[in-house]
Amino acid sequence: MANPSAISTQGRTLEINRVLRNTYMLLSMTLLFSAFTAGISMAIGITPMMGLGLSIGSFILLFVTLRKAEGASGLLWIFAFTGAQGASLGWILNHYAGMANGPMLIMQALGMTAAIFIGLSLYVITTKKDFSFMRGFLFAGLIVMVLAVIANIFIGSAPLFLALNAGIALLMTGFILFDTSRIVNGGETNYIRATVSLYLNFINLFMSLLHLMGMGGDD
Numbered sequence: 001m002a003n004p005s006a007i008s009t010q011g012r013t014l015e016i017n018r019v020l021r022n023t024y025m026l027l028s029m030t031l032l033f034s035a036f037t038a039g040i041s042m043a044i045g046i047t048p049m050m051g052l053g054l055s056i057g058s059f060i061l062l063f064v065t066l067r068k069a070e071g072a073s074g075l076l077w078i079f080a081f082t083g084a085q086g087a088s089l090g091w092i093l094n095h096y097a098g099m100a101n102g103p104m105l106i107m108q109a110l111g112m113t114a115a116i117f118i119g120l121s122l123y124v125i126t127t128k129k130d131f132s133f134m135r136g137f138l139f140a141g142l143i144v145m146v147l148a149v150i151a152n153i154f155i156g157s158a159p160l161f162l163a164l165n166a167g168i169a170l171l172m173t174g175f176i177l178f179d180t181s182r183i184v185n186g187g188e189t190n191y192i193r194a195t196v197s198l199y200l201n202f203i204n205l206f207m208s209l210l211h212l213m214g215m216g217g218d219d
Helices: 004-044 048-067 074-088 090-097 102-127 132-155 158-184 191-217
Strands: none
Touching (some): 004 074, 004 158, 004 191, 048 090, 048 191, 074 191, 090 191, 102 158, 102 191, 132 158, 158 191
């Protein structure tokens, strides 16, 4: 007679693997779609104000996506969100692309982001280590960073900008470990919400690394 406990464990493992598979498939698709919309906004040459408008729009779409994540329309909303988010980055990418070796700089930041993301994800998936203990530290750090970013809008300090991006990069590596751990250990069972979390980690890590790498050639 089959052991009910073993059957339950096997079913839970299959469910976790299903969420992992769907999450990384959807993450790949949304990142590619963001790259596509970012390319369009670069070609159009959107202004910083247009980028700000798209950022605000994507922020609203983020909340809609999370609310609709359990329904059939969740897939539509996540592509709307990631498309707007990618488009909002067009003017920033054009700024760096206009610098000496700008395109190479963007590709280096993207490659470094992908290497860090894949490396940390594989570590968590392989070891199945639980990083839930980082929750309080990460969310406290996120609040501090958001407040500091808002403050620097008015201060306009280049050294603080550099420090903030270094802090954001470090914070995002922690979130990659934390969010991947939640999926691997069954803490997140909705692949749309899981994709949103990992997508934001990837994009924020990429932008912070791009800012750090571009500081040398930025006036």
